[in-house]
Ligand SMILES: CSC[C@H]1O[C@H](OP(=O)(O)O)[C@H](O)[C@@H]1O
């Protein structure tokens with residue numbers, strides 16, 4: 001099986017990475033079904049990476065339809081230890097302008113219909129999630145953004161990403177509620193990924209690309225898909241530069257991550273009491289502990 005230490009999940013508007021060399025497309029089956037699309041393996045800055053279009057290259061999957069478990073498990077099968085998510089988000093703060101980049105460090109869960117754990121079926125585990133983003137990976141990502149000095153793009157390091165169910169965008173009352181909570185950006189995808197990545201002991205960080213002011217801002221039109229995609233297309237070149245620079249820095253100096261041992265104290269069920277079928281299904285995740 002092709003291997004990569006670094007994974008990239010591209011969201012709305014980022015369906016491929018132009019700079020990848022020696023590209024190989026791999027269809028991966030996991031115990032949780034097929035991922036959103038084939039994984040694109042390629043070399044970036046001399047390092048093998050795995051790229052996945054979160055909603056499929058043809059954008060056929062709603063946020064609520066995403067096979068989150070298969071996506072993260074497939075990354076684990078490829079040997080991924082660091083996962084960078086690029087995502088379109090709405091801004092909930094005046095100072096976060098469309099086209100700005102945010103590296104969030106917190107989430108608020110407003111989803112209703114997502115499976116966000118690999119556990120169950122006879123095995124119980126509770127990962128620590130007080131710091132849902134890997135601080136060291138986020139640091140590398142933020143340093144990479146800062147080093148590029150991208151014109152007209154401000155970096156906001158830290159901030160809270162509200163993850164809503166969708167697919168409809170928020171009402172003004174909801175948007176203002178999230179603002180009153182001090183949240184920074186809003187999207188529909190990153191929280192289940194962050195939880196599953198943590199369970200799979202993969203370090204996870206988000207490159208949030210602001211595309212709109214959601215619907216709260218009286219001087220801006222309410223968010224539309226056109227607005228999101230046209231802004232993200234304007235930003236896609238920048239996003240790829242950031243990812244490339246992040247990969248260069250990561251491959252030179254892969255940082256330690258507490259995510260890499262997240263399960264050490266998380267599993268409650270004695271492993272000899274876990275049904276054999278479950279042990280087999282979660283084999284890749286559990287093997288360190290068996
Ligand atoms: C196309 S607008 C809404 C859509 O965009 C974001 O997707 P992603 O996080 O994959 O970039 C947002 O979460 C919604 O899924």
Ligand SMILES: Nc1ncnc2[nH]cnc12
Pocket residue numbers: 088089090091164169170186187188211212213214215223228
């Ligand atoms: N305003 C918004 N709400 C939810 N998801 C988004 N993705 C991009 N903009 C968004």
